[in-house]
Amino acid sequence: MHISSDRIFKTILALAGISIPALLIAFIVTLLIDSVPAFLRIGSAFFTETTWDPVAQQFGVRAFVVGTILTSCIALVLSIPFSLSIALFLGEYYRTGVWSTLLKSAIELLAGIPSVIYGMWALFVLVPMVRSVQLQLGVPPYGIGIMTASLVLTVMIIPYSASISSDVIAMVPADLKEAALSLGATRYEMLRSVVLPYALSGISAGTLLSLGRALGETMAVTMVIGNANRMPDSIFSPANTMASIIANEFAEATDPVHLASLIKVGLLLMIITMLINAAGTYVIRKKTLNQ
């Protein structure tokens, strides 16, 4: 009886374990198969063209790739000062205590907010703010566009890079820090010349992982990016990302080539995100092995 129930349990575990990688492979295979009509019809122009015209059946993804990379990279650059400060605060200055608990739970909450809520907040709070800045600068005061999308992405990815970075900073061996302090370094000097270089690869990994999150973010971005299928000409212009074009057009894409092109956009997005995640994981693993 014991042996048989043990075996059943093991089988269930094995099945559950196998099902996840199997699902991943199935995802890729499905996307590949369903995007075949787009490969046949459009070929490599899909990657080089900027025109996305469902009526004329021209599908070029370049404007969306640019939109995706612009929003994600601006968000990443803007988030680094904040996430690094939070990480140092939590990993070095206040590892325990009321403030640390408060900040930690606030970050956890921030990470748990549904993205549609972020989108609503951006639409009602960020958009008027960006618009007043645009009025000052003399650019068309749309309020929505790449900049607004980047700002909301910034807030959304801070929790990810901050929590990974603070863990890595907390892992810096105490004897290294003590050695620096005993040589007469101030706390700032110790942080700059010992803690940050030591934790650099971990911090970069956290940042890369948060970039992966920014690339795929759909709902909040769709709500504030302006959804214009054009090549953006400034950081304030309305644009579209790979995720938002899928969200926008997938439900009503009846034409087979249109549908296949959208699926191909999805495949491309999945590959880019997977590569970035793999890079992040690789950096973290290399760091852990070196210790």
Place this chain on the structure above:
Amino acid sequence: MKGCTTLFALCCAVVILFTAQARGADKELMGAGATFPFPLYQKMFDTYFQTTGIKVNYQAIGSGGGIQQLVNKTVDFGGTDAFMTDEEIAAAGAPIVHIPTCLGAVVLTYNLPGNPSLKLTPDTLVDIFLGKITQWNDKRLVAINPGVVLPDMQIVTVHRSDGSGTTAIFSDYLAKVSEEWKTSVGAGKSLKWPCGLGAKGNPGVAGLVKQVPGSIGYVELIYALGNNMPYADIRNKAGVFVKPTIESVSRAAAVPMPDDTRVSITDTDARDGYPISGFTWIVAFKDQKYGDRSKAQAESLVKLLGWMINEGQKIAQTMNYAPLPDAAVAKAKKIIASITYGGQPVVQ
């Protein structure tokens, strides 16, 4: 351990039971499709359930999705705002019938200081959305709006970013009235817009128009009515400026109709008709004997369709949907009578 196994078996049993229960033969019908008539269908199907005890499930997943679900034979009927083209019907593998259920219209809503009532002509409308008229105090706009103070403001156009039947009707109209629009942009559910901002769904467009001063966007008439938004009168083919109302939309359908009801009524010839109007249809297979469908299911569907174009029309009016004109009801009745089961008419 033993408890765990029992629990697992129990879960399996529950899942199987539910799947078996999910499709209770002829007491339940499944539909999916257009979002525009969804509030109306919801109310119609609720009333239908109360009077007949037959439950109708309608998923508002969009016209394209509705057609796909029907072709994949996962639903009894689909809902669509744009009629299926001959190619689409050919791709479905079997004849498909279109039954019109009500009419919708697309209105132009705007955000100007004081929100004066505006008049637009087809050519100014096209040029605004082509990005050629860029200022509200443009000479041509001032000329057709005597007595209205138009501000020196940049025009920001707002369109639907998601593929939608609303865009299809609007662009179908623009392509009919302008050769330039037809060749440079064309008509469809998703377009390559020459200018402006995109927003998701009617609420998205309405929200953006409310937020951006000097903007103009297009939404469904019922949405504008329900939200007290300003909307423009449009000059129709007969040269009359028509205010979009339920009546003027119904009047737009007073044009000769083909027997299969697949007709676009944008830029209508009707004298008092609002020019950016369109039918919304239910689509179903002409011969209901496919897959494991029973005759009872076919009868149930045909009864529902008959009820929708008859008693259902009264509900349409109360919910701000434009009801079908009599000529369209007569055509729809004939189409419903032509539905067969294994070659035999479902209703005698």
